[in-house]
Amino acid sequence: MNAPQQHVRDLTALASQLGFEKQATRTAIEKFLWWRKDLRDQAKIVVDDALVNAFLDFLQQQKQRPALSQIQAAPRPVAPKRAATEFEAYKADAAATFNARRQKLASYVEGKSAGRQDITSRNAAPLTIPGLFGVERHVAQRPAERRPRGAAGEAGPAPSRFDVTDPTVVADGSYGSDWERLDTVDLANLKVFGNKGFRHSQKRICELALAKRDVFVLMPTGGGKSLCYQLPAAVAPGLSIVISPLLSLINDQVKALVDKDYPATYLSSSQTERERKAVYRELAKTRPTIKLLYLTPEQFVKSGALQDILGRLHRAGFLSRLVVDEAHCISQWGHDFRVDYKNIGKVKQTLFPGLPSMALTATATEAVRTDVMKTLHMTKKSTDVFRVSFNRPNIRWQVLPKNYENDKDGIPQYVAYIAEYINTKWPGESGIVYCMTRDECEETCAYLRDEFGVRCGFYHAGMTPKQRNLVQLAWKAGRLPVICATVAFGMGVDNAHVRFVVHQSMPQSMEGYYQESGRAGRDGQPAEAVLLFHQRDVGRVKRLIYMAKGKKKSKEIKAKLMEQMQEYCVDARECRRKLILAYFGETFCAERCAGTCDNCAARNKRRPRK
Numbered sequence: 001m002n003a004p005q006q007h008v009r010d011l012t013a014l015a016s017q018l019g020f021e022k023q024a025t026r027t028a029i030e031k032f033l034w035w036r037k038d039l040r041d042q043a044k045i046v047v048d049d050a051l052v053n054a055f056l057d058f059l060q061q062q063k064q065r066p067a068l069s070q071i072q073a074a075p076r077p078v079a080p081k082r083a084a085t086e087f088e089a090y091k092a093d094a095a096a097t098f099n100a101r102r103q104k105l106a107s108y109v110e111g112k113s114a115g116r117q118d119i120t121s122r123n124a125a126p127l128t129i130p131g132l133f134g135v136e137r138h139v140a141q142r143p144a145e146r147r148p149r150g151a152a153g154e155a156g157p158a159p160s161r162f163d164v165t166d167p168t169v170v171a172d173g174s175y176g177s178d179w180e181r182l183d184t185v186d187l188a189n190l191k192v193f194g195n196k197g198f199r200h201s202q203k204r205i206c207e208l209a210l211a212k213r214d215v216f217v218l219m220p221t222g223g224g225k226s227l228c229y230q231l232p233a234a235v236a237p238g239l240s241i242v243i244s245p246l247l248s249l250i251n252d253q254v255k256a257l258v259d260k261d262y263p264a265t266y267l268s269s270s271q272t273e274r275e276r277k278a279v280y281r282e283l284a285k286t287r288p289t290i291k292l293l294y295l296t297p298e299q300f301v302k303s304g305a306l307q308d309i310l311g312r313l314h315r316a317g318f319l320s321r322l323v324v325d326e327a328h329c330i331s332q333w334g335h336d337f338r339v340d341y342k343n344i345g346k347v348k349q350t351l352f353p354g355l356p357s358m359a360l361t362a363t364a365t366e367a368v369r370t371d372v373m374k375t376l377h378m379t380k381k382s383t384d385v386f387r388v389s390f391n392r393p394n395i396r397w398q399v400l401p402k403n404y405e406n407d408k409d410g411i412p413q414y415v416a417y418i419a420e421y422i423n424t425k426w427p428g429e430s431g432i433v434y435c436m437t438r439d440e441c442e443e444t445c446a447y448l449r450d451e452f453g454v455r456c457g458f459y460h461a462g463m464t465p466k467q468r469n470l471v472q473l474a475w476k477a478g479r480l481p482v483i484c485a486t487v488a489f490g491m492g493v494d495n496a497h498v499r500f501v502v503h504q505s506m507p508q509s510m511e512g513y514y515q516e517s518g519r520a521g522r523d524g525q526p527a528e529a530v531l532l533f534h535q536r537d538v539g540r541v542k543r544l545i546y547m548a549k550g551k552k553k554s555k556e557i558k559a560k561l562m563e564q565m566q567e568y569c570v571d572a573r574e575c576r577r578k579l580i581l582a583y584f585g586e587t588f589c590a591e592r593c594a595g596t597c598d599n600c601a602a603r604n605k606r607r608p609r610k
């Protein structure tokens with residue numbers, strides 16, 4: 001199938017999820033692709049937010065027109081003038097964003113970025129990232145009398161951009177107006193990332209990373225883990241490697257960084273030969289200008305050519321750090337175990353001895369943390385562990401009984417409940433309904449959409465990557481507020497405004513549940529996590545675990561994790577927040593829950609009023 005035909009198929013699937021009539025949209029899509037010459041001519045395309053938005057707007061316009069057949073017949077669409085102009089604007093905008101991103105990325109790896117300088121040596125001219133140039137200039141021009149002074153009053157050492165211990169720093173949000181008081185880490189945070197302050201322990205983590213310590217970061221979803229390695233990588237000399245489990249996650253991160261003029265790139269099978277070669281060419285230089293290189297674990301562990309090149313850079317002292325994102329994938333006790341993750345430690349020890357590491361995760365229990373540290377050869381002595389509370393005060397946790405019976409129209413009552421919950425409590429708001437199987441996922445979506453008028457789509461591993469990507473983009477853009485999904489809708493799902501996450505059935509583990517429900521309320525606004533529980537689902541989950549591929553031992557571990565999940569579901573007394581946090585080794589006083597879980601709310605109701 002050639003590329004345009006593939007686009008037609010994928011975009012049609014998306015349009016039908018949105019309720020557009022299939023045959024009519026097919027022709028419209030062909031028109032759309034005809035307009036978007038860039039898509040038609042390329043074997044590989046980047047389907048990004050701009051493209052999906054342009055497409056959906058285009059569909060909307062087509063739908064409003066009574067005679068779609070006219071469009072079919074005409075060589076160019078006969079749209080009302082205003083609409084056509086609007087679409088032209090969308091088109092131009094989408095194409096411009098698309099091209100700008102590609103060009104930026106290409107210019108980094110091919111070394112064409114205007115005004116770029118070598119940013120890698122301590123004595124080199126200021127950092128080449130345009131945003132950071134001001135930082136450098138500022139530090140370099142700091143007047144001598146205002147530099148930090150030693151005890152005897154003598155002038156302190158001239159500040160360098162690795163000077164991260166300025167005692168006058170105003171951390172955690174309040175910068176004041178005096179720029180002289182800010183150190184390099186603060187300035188990089190402001191200039192490169194546009195943040196006015198640090199969250200949690202971000203600053204300390206950056207400082208320790210710059211001091212070449214091993215660091216283990218446990219921070220809840222949305223806590224701000226990325227900054228902990230992106231900032232030190234920008235400021236430290238040399239190149240940092242980031243291992244991340246998903247291509248979509250890598251793409252999102254690199255895109256966001258390139259948009260900030262940050263020299264980051266990646267190597268993946270989704271790149272064209274030309275793109276891959278350009279990255280290799282850059283890496284083969286004595287001093288590559290790339291600061292952050294994203295890789296999948298498979299590539300890091302299996303690609304001999306890449307290992308050779310990175311090994312050479314390490315021997316030349318040019319590697320700065322190995323970062324392992326979503327580090328719980330290393331451990332069999334984590335809910336997302338990946339074999340290639342397990343081998344990262346071996347490769348690191350053999351090819352990159354002495355290279356500082358950073359491991360980051362949002363879900364590690366004590367057992368997982370110990371496992372990860374052991375695998376990555378991070379010793380207690382050389383490693384600083386940062387744990388941010390996993391409490392999410394803005395999420396209301398609830399477990400409700402699930403009713404399997406059908407209502408008078410033959411619709412399962414639990415589906416009718418979900419529909420009513422969405423339509424009365426969160427109409428039009430963004431949310432996720434997690435389902436146990438692919439079939440349930442499609443079925444629930446059909447019920448919600450066709451019987452109850454909920455605007456929703458579905459997402460599961462049985463769809464092609466492109467179809468999944470389209471649905472995810474439509475969801476992110478707010479076009480499909482609700483997604484019925486299996487756990488395949490997982491890592492990398494980054495939408496701050498999710499108001500609710502419903503689990504239609506019991507999840508497989510507490511870790512998974514925390515991760516999935518934690519996608520609600522990343523913007524800090526009130527959100528809800530509702531789990532529907534029926535004893536029947538315990539047997540179903542168990543069957544899924546034992547029927548899946550894998551070794552007996554790993555299945556037994558999964559069954560144990562599931563039992564803990566079951567205990568959580570059947571507990572009708574203890575504070576949910578306390579149970580979740582205790583699972584991650586954190587103590588929480590139930591009083592602080594203040595009725596924000598079903599068990600505490602029920603207890604408060606029962607209590608006689610004074």
Ligand SMILES: Nc1ncnc2c1ncn2[C@@H]1O[C@H](COP(=O)(O)OP(=O)(O)OP(=O)(O)O)[C@@H](O)[C@H]1O
Nearest residue numbers: 195196197198199220221222223224225226227362
């Ligand atoms: N210091 C900060 N000030 C303002 N915004 C911040 C700060 N740190 C992070 N953020 C923002 O918070 C959001 C979440 O950050 P990030 O994606 O790094 O979280 P995360 O911990 O990696 O989450 P996940 O586990 O889902 O990947 C991002 O939009 C990021 O820009």
